Amino acid sequence: MSDPHIISAAVQEQRAAIVSQRDFENLYKQYAPFLLRVCQALCHDENLAADMMQEVFCSIWDRRTTISVKGSWENYLYRCAKYQYYNHQRSLSRFRTVQDSVFAASDESDDSTQEHIEYRELTHNVNQLVEQLPDQCRKVYQMSRGEGLNTAEISKELSLSEKTVKNHLTKALGFLRRNIEALFAFIFLIS
Incomplete structure (x- = not known):
């Protein structure tokens, strides 16, 4: 034994x-x-x-x-x-x-000017996060969210498999979600 x-x-x-x-x-x-x-x-x-x-x-x-x-x-x-x-x-x-x-x-307070400034600042922060993505991942994200293309269209245009496109989108969205949550947590702490 x-x-x-x-x-x-x-x-x-x-x-x-x-x-x-x-x-x-x-x-x-x-x-x-x-x-x-x-x-x-x-x-x-x-x-x-x-x-x-x-x-x-x-x-x-x-x-x-x-x-x-x-x-x-x-x-x-x-x-x-x-x-x-x-x-x-x-x-x-x-x-x-x-x-x-x-x-x-x-x-x-109905301060549309302040809201506009905050919106522009948030948009700027999100754009900075998008710029931090790897090149291919950033292209896929921008084509999906900016141009409204679906996975098949992005796959065809970039000569990538649909699975690769989905993986890039998942990676980009995960990165943005984690960093935006951190940004919101920071904003919540300072307000």
């Missing part, structure tokens, strides 16, 4: 870290449909579920040299999806609080 500590160490060693890109790609191919279903069950929104799934896999990729998964990948990914959903709900709640306070302040 073998020593249970040796067996558990071997199992942990198998799951200790995702190092290679190939291992990560295999993990993505195997578990992306599962994770997408879990995210959709949590949020009931197809686009948000896809964003959440991408965030989970981006997080795994970012931590690929240090990640340690004890137990099954399904359980680990399920927990990640729940945390991603809770984080989204928390951010949404903060955003609504900031939005409510902005609307309440605007109701108190």
